[in-house]
Amino acid sequence: MEPLDERWIGHLDMDAFFASVEQLDEPAYRGRPVVVGGLGPRGVVATASYEARRFGIHSAMPMAVAQKRCPDAVFLAGRFERYHEISVRVRQILTGASSLLETVSLDEAFFDLSEHGRGAVAVAEGVKREVQAATGLTCSVGVAPNRFLAKMGSELSKPDGFLWIEPGSVRELLDPLPVGKIWGVGEVTERRLRGLGFLRIADLRQAPLDLLTREFGSMGLRLQELARGEDATPIGAETDSVSMSREVTYSVDLVQFEEIEDEVRRLARTVAQELRGESMLCRTVRIKVRYPDFRTITRQARLSVSTDSETLIEALAVHLLREHTHLDEHGVRLLGVGVSGLGAALSRQLSLFDDSPLAASGAGQSSPRRGKE
Numbered sequence: 001m002e003p004l005d006e007r008w009i010g011h012l013d014m015d016a017f018f019a020s021v022e023q024l025d026e027p028a029y030r031g032r033p034v035v036v037g038g039l040g041p042r043g044v045v046a047t048a049s050y051e052a053r054r055f056g057i058h059s060a061m062p063m064a065v066a067q068k069r070c071p072d073a074v075f076l077a078g079r080f081e082r083y084h085e086i087s088v089r090v091r092q093i094l095t096g097a098s099s100l101l102e103t104v105s106l107d108e109a110f111f112d113l114s115e116h117g118r119g120a121v122a123v124a125e126g127v128k129r130e131v132q133a134a135t136g137l138t139c140s141v142g143v144a145p146n147r148f149l150a151k152m153g154s155e156l157s158k159p160d161g162f163l164w165i166e167p168g169s170v171r172e173l174l175d176p177l178p179v180g181k182i183w184g185v186g187e188v189t190e191r192r193l194r195g196l197g198f199l200r201i202a203d204l205r206q207a208p209l210d211l212l213t214r215e216f217g218s219m220g221l222r223l224q225e226l227a228r229g230e231d232a233t234p235i236g237a238e239t240d241s242v243s244m245s246r247e248v249t250y251s252v253d254l255v256q257f258e259e260i261e262d263e264v265r266r267l268a269r270t271v272a273q274e275l276r277g278e279s280m281l282c283r284t285v286r287i288k289v290r291y292p293d294f295r296t297i298t299r300q301a302r303l304s305v306s307t308d309s310e311t312l313i314e315a316l317a318v319h320l321l322r323e324h325t326h327l328d329e330h331g332v333r334l335l336g337v338g339v340s341g342l343g344a345a346l347s348r349q350l351s352l353f354d355d356s357p358l359a360a361s362g363a364g365q366s367s368p369r370r371g372k373e
């Protein structure tokens with residue numbers, strides 16, 4: 001057995017974040033169903049308040065369906081700047097409690113509490129209290145030996161909850177839950193698992209590994225590890241390990257600046273489209289330039305929020321090219337554009353605010369290496 005009790009990870013998730021902010025700022029909305037999201041004909045729900053959830057309204061649902069389920073709800077387009085402001089405040093509090101943070105989206109973050117040893121739980125409880133005092137909003141916090149369990153903790157304790165999962169209680173907690181509760185198990189995988197007779201996490205934990213590997217490839221082992229409550233993923237690493245990029249080596253070096261910039265734009269748009277195609281968002285945009293003498297540089301900029309905006313990714317890539325590379329008459333032989341810090345569809349709500357000017361704040365801050373913020 002690995003010494004599980006040496007690692008303590010916290011996961012903080014604001015409760016019904018966008019809707020709660022609206023209810024905080026407008027007393028007339030309190031106690032009423034509030035739905036924040038895209039109000040256009042193809043809009044989707046970003047957040048539904050708990051009152052709205054009672055009508056079966058949930059995030060990612062088409063707004064038209066939400067309107068049908070509860071015509072009397074308050075429907076709002078959302079105020080990104082305000083959400084961002086509160087998110088920054090929450091982040092400050094987390095920074096005071098942990099030296100290793102990973103922001104998943106505006107309303108969700110992991111924070112490593114291992115440095116506090118057995119004091120981790122008290123520190124996390126302090127964070128929860130402080131967030132409420134500073135913002136007037138509730139959040140839910142999970143504290144556990146790893147990322148997966150920490151997220152499970154905040155989810156199971158929602159709203160306004162706190163759950164500390166000790167190593168000894170993991171099996172008891174996970175076993176009775178449906179397999180769909182496992183992080184990353186989407187509808188398709190859940191259906192396949194159920195089709196194989198694995199309804200509860202306990203079933204998956206006890207499943208023959210060769211069967212899981214046959215059915216799910218390398219994900220089979222990962223699923224079983226999660227079912228056992230094991231997750232060695234470090235904070236900050238999971239999102240950064242995923243990236244998408246496009247690069248081209250030119251048969252003839254490109255020397256015209258306009259031509260080079262056009263290529264960077266084209267590559268950036270292609271990557272942004274791929275990102276959208278996968279329903280992902282990115283936090284980091286990078287470019288790669290190889291000069292004719294094979295010297296190769298990469299430059300990257302990290303955003304303060306996640307995005308899949310083609311406009312923003314393209315603008316950042318061009319900014320990096322213009323401001324952070326030295327192009328001379330020799331030109332380039334290779335160009336690449338990539339994105340990383342990817343988050344899955346769970347933070348997709350943010351793309352509603354794509355073209356808000358604040359979405360670009362933090363852009364231009366470039367750093368040659370990866371690291372925590």
Ligand SMILES: [Mg+2]
Nearest residue numbers: 013014016107
């Ligand atoms: Mg939330």
